[in-house]
Amino acid sequence: LAHTCPGFPEHVGRDRALELLKPVLEDKAVAKVGQNLKFQSIVFNNRGIELAGLRFDTMIASYVINPGLKQHDLNFLAQHYLNLRKTTFEEVAGKGKGRKCFSDVDLEQASKYSCEDADVALRLMEVLGKQLREDENEELFYNVEMALIPVLLDMEITGIKIDKPFFSEMSETFSRELDQIEKEIYLEAGTEFNINSPQQLGTVLFDKLQLPILKRTSKTKAHSTDVKVLTKLAALPFKIPKLLLRYRTLSKLKATYLDSLVKLADPVTGRLHTSFNQTVAATGRLSSSNPNLQNIPIRGEEGREIRRGFVAEDGCRLLSADYSQVELRIFAHYSGDDAFIEAFREQEDIHTRTAAEIMSIGREEVTPDRRRIAKAINFGIIYGMGPHKLSEELGIDHETAKNYISAYYERYRGVARYRDEVIGAAREKGYVTTLFNRRRYLPDINHKNRIIRSEAERMAINTPIQGTAADLIKMAMIRIHGRLKKEGFRSRMLLQVHDELVFEVPEDEIDTAPKLIRSEMEGGFQLKVPLKVDMKIGRNWDEAH
């Protein structure tokens, strides 16, 4: 339809065609079936059309059926489910430098390609739809994943505002300090080299300066120079490890956040528009890219400073609402463990309680350091961590870590039961599920290699927990989005960061919107333990968090 170059036959033309199609595209009674409908919606949105009646997205159906697959593109799905080899985009448009714009592709080829796309998607619906029914995943597919598409679309289109001058100035400040550190590093090293190259850095540290090699990298067995190694080396009488740590922090923040976010922000509105991907994470979580707004720094002075650059529009505030310890609460629910459940019902500090339980001490004897250990163990257990990893994590010896873990399973009997049950079920069925029946296959659960098998077991323990948390927040997002719209709020959902939602709230809705948000987040589903949401409002994301 956009083919305009000379030589193409006369046709109705894009604008006229869209004008004719608009009523159908915007009619929610006309069901739309296709591949990656959020993307299609964005394309139409750019032409002032609001695609409605999203019924069946083949990409998302494939993801619900098997979220562990690496690919959900149409060519793969055609091959996998229909045993059909579809024309690839490359075949019609070429690749690399010679790649044509689709509107320059030969008209005959272009229309055939487009029709094939539509036809394959429709045929896939039959097969995928049947599978969804068989797996009892229709509820999850239609009422969660499909319903989430317009929510994510709105979030992406809205975007979040950043303070560009703030980031640019901060970047300048970082540059000056980096130059300074760079000089000092060269002085200490007695040579100039590329500090950003782990390989060159390794040569300087371990060959030239003869620092001890504490770790080798997993693939190539090169000398590791990561934070942990550098931190240990910082205890030695050399200045260079500390300088490198500082250099790493600053250059990471500058390159990954300050500079790239400024480049990606809309030149007119100053807003950043991420893509929320619904078919990437094997557990059911969302992911975010271009830019990834789910890994904005929060720890460290400079890291937090970056959050101050995420701001609310004039006359608005940012509101952050995050689930307090959702994963541990879901874990408590699954375990059915009385002590665990009681801790949450009584609103106790869960890490303090855990410390008291596994160290057999009174709660008043729990020091900050003991609490820190218990916290790491709580996290370790939901990741299915073994004593090896845990001892490494905490810097304690293997034996002590082992004792803590057995004490944990001893004290929280329900947790041990959950672990055995979920691994047993995975071995038998080949997959695990979340509370809402989201499935993840674990083909290696019966593998003969112990290391590979253990990894699958950790996934079996973690996926129902992480995945249920993902299900819960997705359902809350759908309800909140629906209510904000229906009840005429101007507050808008901007971001989801796994257990946190960020909103932009007009000043006159500060008294009303948070109540709605809290009630939908906390009250959507009753677990054996209450769900708790912490909320804060501020002019920027740091203040709101």
Place this chain on the structure above:
DNA sequence: GCGATCACGT
């Protein structure tokens, strides 16, 4: 273009 390393988040 791609694997490896490193570092940021939940």
Place this chain on the structure above:
DNA sequence: ACGTGATCGCG
């Protein structure tokens, strides 16, 4: 446990 991205250095 689950992600994304910058950079390097090889092919």
